[in-house]
Amino acid sequence: MNGQASESSRNFDKSNYLLLGLIAILWGSSFILIKKSLIAFSPLQLAALRMGIAGIVLAPFGYHKIREIPRKTWPAVCTIGLVGSLIPALFFAIAQTRVPSGVSACLNALVPLYTFLLGVLFFTVDFEKKKLVGVLLGLAGAVLLILTGKSLQGGSYASYSLFIVAAGIMYATSANTIRHYCSELKPMTLTLGVFATITPLSIAIVLFSGVKQTMQHPQFWESFAAISLLAIVGTAFANLLFFRVAQRTSALFASSVTYLIPIVAIFWGLWDQESFGIGQTVGLLLTVSGVYLSNRK
DSSP: OHHHHHHHHHHHHHHHHHHHHHHHHHHHTHHHHHHHHTTTSOHHHHHHHHHHHHHHHHGGGTGGGGGGSOGGGHHHHHHHHIIIIIHHHHHHHHHTTTSOHHHHHHHHTTHHHHHHHHHHHHSOOOOOGGGHHHHHHHHHHHHHHHHSSOOTTSSOOHHHHHHHHHHHHHHHHHHHHHHHHSTTSOHHHHHHHHHHHHHHHHHHHHHTTTHHHHTTSTTHHHHHHHHHHHHIIIIIIHHHHHHHHHHHSOHHHHHGGGGTHHHHHHHHHHHTTOOOOHHHHHHHHHHHHHHHHHHOO
């Protein structure tokens, strides 16, 4: 029996890492898709279309399943929808009008650090002094990433980078909320509940955002294809996988996907002729090292 349990545990661990790798590929590719979507669409239109399309795609899976969500859990589900999906999508879209996609992913790598800090402050996670070095290294890496490099339109992108920092804090809040308040919900039920809270709002935003004028843009269909891929694969499917991993493991393990995301995003950025200099490389290394040290047991 013990041998069977041990083998089951190993398989369980392997499946979690495989899911984490797949999420990294999907989310790591999201940054270049955001960049291509912004050619024709405004940040608000992009965020609303991304969430709206994802919600519509998920609808056939059965919104009747949201009846499984207890009334007391709905505040947490609404928080995850707004703070973990819609608002960060808008913030990343705003940021990437100036910040290169590879740098955006590197700043997003701070999510596990935010998850740890928020866990200490609000979710009864113990703080160990030995992890302070990791926190400081991670923050130093973020500062270096923000202050080095050039904007897509020339000049500094420092102020726009703050939108990514804010989005990362929101993702960390969402990860902790999933683990502490929604761990008993099935991943599909949670996913449908989250999108049930934000899809109507997203559709309303699209309808009143001047999308008819946007359709006149010569690259409308290319950008719309990028948003559709971002919504269906990088949002609906990836969120389902992320919720599953967060429930099966921990908020810190799930958010550690951001270790791998920069690798995928930097690859796409270099393919799209973005620059990634020495200062940014050092910033990324400091960030990853800091996140690792702050989360090490």
